[in-house]
Amino acid sequence: MNAWAFYGLAVLVPVIILYLLKPKPKELKIPSLMFIKEVEQRRRFSSFFKRLFRDPLLLLQLLILTILVLALAGPFMLSQETHDIQEAVAIIIDSSASMQARDVQPTRFGAALATARQIVLDLQDNDHVTLVLAENIPVVALNKGTKQQALAIIPSLRVKDTPTGLGNSVILAKDILADSEVKKTIYILSDFSNYEGSDPVAASKSAFAAGMSIVPIVFASEGENVGIVSGRAGRRLDQCFAEAIVKDFGNERSVNIIFSIDGIAVASDTKTLRTGDTELFSFSGDCTTSEHTLNLFIDGSDALPVDDEVWFILSEQKQFRALLIKERESADYIRYALESLPNVQVDSAIPTVIPSLESYDVVVFQSATPEALLPGTFKLVEDFVRSGGDAIIIGSEALAFMDPEFLPKLLPVLPAGSSKVSGSPQLLFDHPILSDIDIESLYFEEYVRAFEKEDAITLATIGDSPLLAYRDLDNGGVLYAGLGPNATLGGFYLQPSFPIFWSQVFDWLGREEAIGSLSYFTGEQLPIFLNQTEHVEKPSGEVVETKNPLLDEVGIYNLPSFGRHVAANLLDDRESDIESISDADALELESSYSSKLEEQDVQRELFWLAALAALFLILLEWSYYKRRGSL
Amino acid sequence: MIDTEFITQLKKLDLLAKKKIISSYAGGKPSLQQGRGIEPVDHREYYPGDDPKFVDWKVYGRTERLFIKRFEEEKSLTTHILVDSSNSMDFTSPRMKHSKFDYASMLGIGFAYLVTKENEKFAVGTFNDGLKSLLHPSRGRKQFYKAIDLLNAEKMSGATNLQRCADEYIKLIKTKSLAVVITDFLEPVDTIKKGLYRLARKTKNLIAVHVADPMEMKLDWQGDMKLFDLETNTAKKIFFTPGMRRDYAVRFMAHLEKVRGICDDIGADFFSVPTDQDIFKVFFDITHIASRGHHAT
Numbered sequence: 001m002n003a004w005a006f007y008g009l010a011v012l013v014p015v016i017i018l019y020l021l022k023p024k025p026k027e028l029k030i031p032s033l034m035f036i037k038e039v040e041q042r043r044r045f046s047s048f049f050k051r052l053f054r055d056p057l058l059l060l061q062l063l064i065l066t067i068l069v070l071a072l073a074g075p076f077m078l079s080q081e082t083h084d085i086q087e088a089v090a091i092i093i094d095s096s097a098s099m100q101a102r103d104v105q106p107t108r109f110g111a112a113l114a115t116a117r118q119i120v121l122d123l124q125d126n127d128h129v130t131l132v133l134a135e136n137i138p139v140v141a142l143n144k145g146t147k148q149q150a151l152a153i154i155p156s157l158r159v160k161d162t163p164t165g166l167g168n169s170v171i172l173a174k175d176i177l178a179d180s181e182v183k184k185t186i187y188i189l190s191d192f193s194n195y196e197g198s199d200p201v202a203a204s205k206s207a208f209a210a211g212m213s214i215v216p217i218v219f220a221s222e223g224e225n226v227g228i229v230s231g232r233a234g235r236r237l238d239q240c241f242a243e244a245i246v247k248d249f250g251n252e253r254s255v256n257i258i259f260s261i262d263g264i265a266v267a268s269d270t271k272t273l274r275t276g277d278t279e280l281f282s283f284s285g286d287c288t289t290s291e292h293t294l295n296l297f298i299d300g301s302d303a304l305p306v307d308d309e310v311w312f313i314l315s316e317q318k319q320f321r322a323l324l325i326k327e328r329e330s331a332d333y334i335r336y337a338l339e340s341l342p343n344v345q346v347d348s349a350i351p352t353v354i355p356s357l358e359s360y361d362v363v364v365f366q367s368a369t370p371e372a373l374l375p376g377t378f379k380l381v382e383d384f385v386r387s388g389g390d391a392i393i394i395g396s397e398a399l400a401f402m403d404p405e406f407l408p409k410l411l412p413v414l415p416a417g418s419s420k421v422s423g424s425p426q427l428l429f430d431h432p433i434l435s436d437i438d439i440e441s442l443y444f445e446e447y448v449r450a451f452e453k454e455d456a457i458t459l460a461t462i463g464d465s466p467l468l469a470y471r472d473l474d475n476g477g478v479l480y481a482g483l484g485p486n487a488t489l490g491g492f493y494l495q496p497s498f499p500i501f502w503s504q505v506f507d508w509l510g511r512e513e514a515i516g517s518l519s520y521f522t523g524e525q526l527p528i529f530l531n532q533t534e535h536v537e538k539p540s541g542e543v544v545e546t547k548n549p550l551l552d553e554v555g556i557y558n559l560p561s562f563g564r565h566v567a568a569n570l571l572d573d574r575e576s577d578i579e580s581i582s583d584a585d586a587l588e589l590e591s592s593y594s595s596k597l598e599e600q601d602v603q604r605e606l607f608w609l610a611a612l613a614a615l616f617l618i619l620l621e622w623s624y625y626k627r628r629g630s631l
Numbered sequence: 632m633i634d635t636e637f638i639t640q641l642k643k644l645d646l647l648a649k650k651k652i653i654s655s656y657a658g659g660k661p662s663l664q665q666g667r668g669i670e671p672v673d674h675r676e677y678y679p680g681d682d683p684k685f686v687d688w689k690v691y692g693r694t695e696r697l698f699i700k701r702f703e704e705e706k707s708l709t710t711h712i713l714v715d716s717s718n719s720m721d722f723t724s725p726r727m728k729h730s731k732f733d734y735a736s737m738l739g740i741g742f743a744y745l746v747t748k749e750n751e752k753f754a755v756g757t758f759n760d761g762l763k764s765l766l767h768p769s770r771g772r773k774q775f776y777k778a779i780d781l782l783n784a785e786k787m788s789g790a791t792n793l794q795r796c797a798d799e800y801i802k803l804i805k806t807k808s809l810a811v812v813i814t815d816f817l818e819p820v821d822t823i824k825k826g827l828y829r830l831a832r833k834t835k836n837l838i839a840v841h842v843a844d845p846m847e848m849k850l851d852w853q854g855d856m857k858l859f860d861l862e863t864n865t866a867k868k869i870f871f872t873p874g875m876r877r878d879y880a881v882r883f884m885a886h887l888e889k890v891r892g893i894c895d896d897i898g899a900d901f902f903s904v905p906t907d908q909d910i911f912k913v914f915f916d917i918t919h920i921a922s923r924g925h926h927a928t
Contacts, residue, residue, distance in 0.1 A: 026854065029722070031718075032862045627872070
């Protein structure tokens with residue numbers, strides 16, 4: 001109400017004064033009032049009000065003015081309304097991998113879409129609708145759209161192979177609805193089996209505290225699922241290998257996994273899993289140095305197909321030309337190991353005669369002594385590394401006696417002689433170089449002492465010294481390995497994993513920095529910062545143009561502009577566990593959504609009613625004037 | 632005020648006087664008192680309509696002219712002229728030349744002229760809520776001028792009560808009489824009825840003349856009014872609407888109809904005369920009615 005309008009009542013005062021100042025009535029002497037009195041007596045009913053209100057016109061006009069003043073004051077009436085309340089609705093639809101489960105027909109996601117559609121149909125035409133897909137990164141499919149827009153968009157929504165960011169979606173919906181001044185409701189359509197990011201319970205409580213209604217709707221039943229929850233693949237010498245950990249979330253069942261290389265099944269394995277069991281399935285097959293696509297999939301069907309397969313891309317192996325610098329009498333174990341690598345061509349050189357390094361990619365110093373290497377050699381090596389080559393230097397006690405300005409200058413460590421303390425290495429990083437290398441099982445009777453330089457990355461230590469470390473040096477890098485072919489130095493060279501170590505070293509040296517790993521988890525974005533929009537072909541065949549490709553489907557993505565492929569997999573045991581409902585009871589779940597028809601205090605403006613009343617009274621006054629002959 | 636101009640114009644009534652209209656009230660009407668056992672004391676000329684059984688055939692034998700025996704009780708007809716002089720009679724609307732009392736007085740003097748011309752006795756009295764002024768019955772020109780003086784000297788006062796006036800006046804009526812009541816009848820019907828009844832019972836012959844100003848009959852005004860009752864000297868504020876005007880006219884006429892009905896019941900002649908009507912026309916109307924058997928229409 002506009003309280004200032006009440007000052008308009010002051011206009012009643014001059015009106016009253018005006019009536020008080022009315023001219024005196026005409027005076028007339030008549031023989032008798034006998035008949036006048038009879039007439040007035042007859043009109044007793046109408047004259048009753050005249051007795052009470054001597055001048056009806058005055059009262060009428062005062063009433064009209066009062067009503068007009070009240071109309072300007074903006075009167076309103078609070079009434080309980082159960083319909084026609086404008087509402088802002090946010091519908092969060094869990095589009096994570098678990099929503100593909102078929103325990104709810106047609107799928108959990110399909111059922112959620114149907115429910116979302118029904119929610120929208122129940123809305124009024126003037127309600128606002130926001131649609132949020134709860135992927136690991138929430139996606140706003142419709143921002144404060146109309147009912148009709150929502151109905152058009154819902155059928156086009158697709159489930160993804162990613163985990164869900166339910167809490168983040170609730171926060172997003174809360175932020176979108178925050179500035180609405182109408183009734184706000186957030187519907188959460190999910191199986192509530194898993195989430196990443198913010199806690200959806202905490203987010204829901206925050207939204208509730210902001211005056212929003214939270215309506216969680218569960219789409220889950222008892223589905224049987226067995227899925228691949230972990231996996232990896234790689235090369236070992238001339239073989240490709242792939243491994244998968246399979247977990248049974250349902251009843252005991254026999255699981256058959258088929259291994260394929262480039263679409264050709266090369267192996268399979270069947271194991272029986274009981275409820276909750278996990279099993280490792282390992283496969284290998286012949287591979288060339290070319291790029292290969294590896295696939296593991298669970299033969300058969302279950303409630304959630306998306307976790308029944310994993311994909312790996314093994315990039316084309318880079319060919320290396322390596323120069324092994326060793327003294328004549330040194331053991332050839334490293335040479336043998338290098339020669340076993342299919343992508344490495346090894347040349348040997350015996351100091352002091354060192355060939356030009358231009359045609360080599362990697363220089364391996366098996367033994368370096370001050371006497372064997374001329375100063376100029378180290379300068380060449382330094383230039384070689386700084387210009388993009390890689391140097392691998394096997395640690396030895398002799399390094400401590402070298403001119404620090406020479407080879408030690410390149411090292412990621414500062415050699416300090418040797419230590420006669422025995423011990424076993426400690427792994428600091430689960431680095432690809434040491435993948436499947438049980439280095440900690442080695443026993444060193446002595447070790448090369450060294451001190452880590454500031455820019456070094458140490459992967460493993462022995463005692464107080466770096467055992468395996470590297471550093472970048474301009475365009476190249478230097479790898480230090482205190483794993484010489486010496487029995488007292490752990491005897492690593494005698495281990496079957498020794499050539500695998502070297503294979504992994506060269507794989508690591510040949511990694512594509514621009515893309516990095518070729519295997520990702522669904523929900524991740526490719527760490528590619530493209531300067532312009534590029535085409536990305538998704539596993540489903542959909543082609544998107546984007547600068548930051550989102551890996552929301554399990555399978556192989558083609559990046560034509562890079563000439564490469566990448567793979568994305570779910571590999572999420574929480575997402576695969578479709579039976580668990582985490583923290584759902586805290587949200588007071590309902591199996592069906594309640595009616596949106598609620599009683600609310602609705603403010604009904606009475607201005608028009610007052611204006612109509614005033615108009616009616618004005619017409620009444622006019623007719624009164626007319627009747628008495630004044631008009 | 633009865634002015635000399637009016638008196639001069641009274642000669643217009645000479646023709647009526649020759650017709651002995653007043654006397655006809657004495658002879659023509661069935662008498663409530665039969666003259667049995669009353670000796671004839673006089674004769675008068677026969678007029679058509681007289682009862683043939685009262686023709687004196689002996690005189691006819693002698694004169695070959697028809698004469699009617701006049702008995703003792705028929706000998707004299709005193710006309711009692713009562714004029715309302717209450718306050719309500721002192722009303723003159725702007726367009727009127729005479730007040731209601733002046734008009735009523737002229738009517739009364741007219742009747743007195745007729746009576747004098749017929750050499751009959753008459754009395755004149757004024758009344759309001761009782762008898763005010765009285766000129767005792769007598770005949771002749773002198774009586775006539777006394778009547779004029781009485782009426783001219785009359786002052787309006789008080790309210791009207793015909794019943795009380797009749798109660799007082801009938802005590803003065805000794806002989807056969809004709810009563811002429813000239814009033815505006817602005818009083819309750821009940822008192823009018825009782826007054827007329829008593830007068831008619833005493834006089835056997837009654838003429839009731841209602842006088843009213845045209846304005847008071849139609850009330851041709853509206854709006855905010857403050858009305859003063861001349862009769863009761865009270866005031867009333869009213870917003871007079873056309874609806875109220877219509878109601879008033881209806882009630883006014885209904886009142887007169889009631890008075891007319893009373894007169895019919897008692898065999899009195901009733902005349903309603905607006906004060907804008909020519910006095911002499913009124914008398915001609917009266918004679919016309921009189922020739923039809925003295926019934927007002």
